[in-house]
Amino acid sequence: MKKRIFLTTIVTVVIAVLFMVSCKPDRTIQPIHLVGEAQGTYYNMVYYDSLHRNLHRQVDSILKAFDRSVSLWVPTSIISRVNRNDTSVVLDDYFVGNFKDSQEVSKATDGAFDMTVGPLVEAWGFGFKSREKVGKKIVDSLLPLVGYQKIKLINGKVVKADPRMQIDFNGIAQGYSDDVIGKFFDHLGIHNYLIDIGGEVKAKGTKPDGKYWRVGIEKPSADSVSPRTLKAVIVLHNRSVATSGSYRKYYVVNGIRYSHTIDPKTGYPVQHSLLSVSVLAKNTALADAYATAFMVMGYKKSRAFVEKHPDLDAMFIWSAKDGRFKTYATPGFRKLIVEKFN
Numbered sequence: 001m002k003k004r005i006f007l008t009t010i011v012t013v014v015i016a017v018l019f020m021v022s023c024k025p026d027r028t029i030q031p032i033h034l035v036g037e038a039q040g041t042y043y044n045m046v047y048y049d050s051l052h053r054n055l056h057r058q059v060d061s062i063l064k065a066f067d068r069s070v071s072l073w074v075p076t077s078i079i080s081r082v083n084r085n086d087t088s089v090v091l092d093d094y095f096v097g098n099f100k101d102s103q104e105v106s107k108a109t110d111g112a113f114d115m116t117v118g119p120l121v122e123a124w125g126f127g128f129k130s131r132e133k134v135g136k137k138i139v140d141s142l143l144p145l146v147g148y149q150k151i152k153l154i155n156g157k158v159v160k161a162d163p164r165m166q167i168d169f170n171g172i173a174q175g176y177s178d179d180v181i182g183k184f185f186d187h188l189g190i191h192n193y194l195i196d197i198g199g200e201v202k203a204k205g206t207k208p209d210g211k212y213w214r215v216g217i218e219k220p221s222a223d224s225v226s227p228r229t230l231k232a233v234i235v236l237h238n239r240s241v242a243t244s245g246s247y248r249k250y251y252v253v254n255g256i257r258y259s260h261t262i263d264p265k266t267g268y269p270v271q272h273s274l275l276s277v278s279v280l281a282k283n284t285a286l287a288d289a290y291a292t293a294f295m296v297m298g299y300k301k302s303r304a305f306v307e308k309h310p311d312l313d314a315m316f317i318w319s320a321k322d323g324r325f326k327t328y329a330t331p332g333f334r335k336l337i338v339e340k341f342n
Helices: 056-070 078-083 093-108 118-123 136-145 173-187 284-297 299-307
Strands: 011-019 031-038 041-048 151-154 157-160 193-197 200-204 212-218 230-236 239-245 250-253 256-259 274-281 313-319 325-329 337-340
Touching: 031 056, 041 056, 041 173, 056 078, 056 093, 056 173, 078 093, 093 151, 093 173, 093 284, 118 136, 173 193, 173 200, 173 239, 173 284, 200 212, 200 284, 212 239, 230 239, 239 284, 274 284, 274 299, 284 299, 284 313, 299 313
Parallel strands: none
Antiparallel strands: 011 212, 031 041, 041 193, 151 157, 193 200, 200 239, 212 230, 230 337, 239 274, 250 256, 274 313, 313 325
C-alpha cells in the first residue's frame, strides 16, 4: 500500500541504544530483526523470542492481506470496491476496525480528522491525480462529499449519503497495521518488541536486560529536501507514538505555500504555524489519527484537547513569528525525553 499522504509520518526509530530499568539481565535471547516494504514504505521490526522464530514470511503475508483490505493502491481491495459502490463487497475486520477507529477520532475532534476528505486532497494535488487549479468553485463543489457523519456502517455495509463519497484510511491505516502485527506477536507469546512501519512506532516490553526502547523524534526542516535530523529521543514502553508534519509535503504557487494537510471543514490547506506534532497513545492507530487531527486543529486547540485527555501525550513544534522553532511537550511526554537537540 503506497501511502497517499495527507499526513506525513516522520518518526525516526533508534533501536540500538537503550534506557536502563531495574530487571535481572538475561542475555541468552538474541534479537530478531525484520526489514521489508509495506504500504509503499519501509518496515523495521525487532523482537525477542525464546523459540527463536523468524516470522518474516508471516509478517509479509499479514501486511499483504492488510493491503488487500484498506489500500487505495490496490484496485481490487475492499476499500477500492466500497469507493466504487460495489454492492457485493464483503467487509473484513481490518476495514471495519479502521472505519470504527476513524469515526471515534472524528467525533472526538469535531471532524478535524475525517476519512472522507479524499476528494479535497486529490483536488489540491496530494493524491493520485495531477494538481488542479483550485478555487472557491471547486472547493464548494467538493465539500458536500466530505463529512464523517454522512457515512455509516449498517448491517455490515457501508451506507453513504452521496454515492460519490470516498473513504480514505491513510490518516490511520499505517498506525493500525502496527497494532495488527503487535497482536500477531502477542498471540505467539512474544511480548518484547518494537514495530516501526513507515515511522509509526509501537513498543512493548523491554530488551532482555530490562532496557527500554528508544525512539527519535524528527526536527522540522526548512524545506522538503534537507537531511533529516533529530529534535529529541524518548524512551517508549507499552505505548505507541506517531508524528505528523506539514513541512515535507507542500508546494508553493505565486509565493503562497500550500500544505498537504487539508481542513475538512473549510476545504483548504491549513495556514497555521504548527509544523509537527508527535502523539503518544495506547495504540498506534489512535496515535496516528490524532496526530493527523492535531495538524488540522493547530497548536492551541490541540494542546487544549490533549490536556483534557489524560490517555494522550504530545510534543508540538511550531514556527514563531521570528522564524525560530518553538516546542512544547506535555508533562507525560517530557518525562520520557532522554536527549534533546537544538
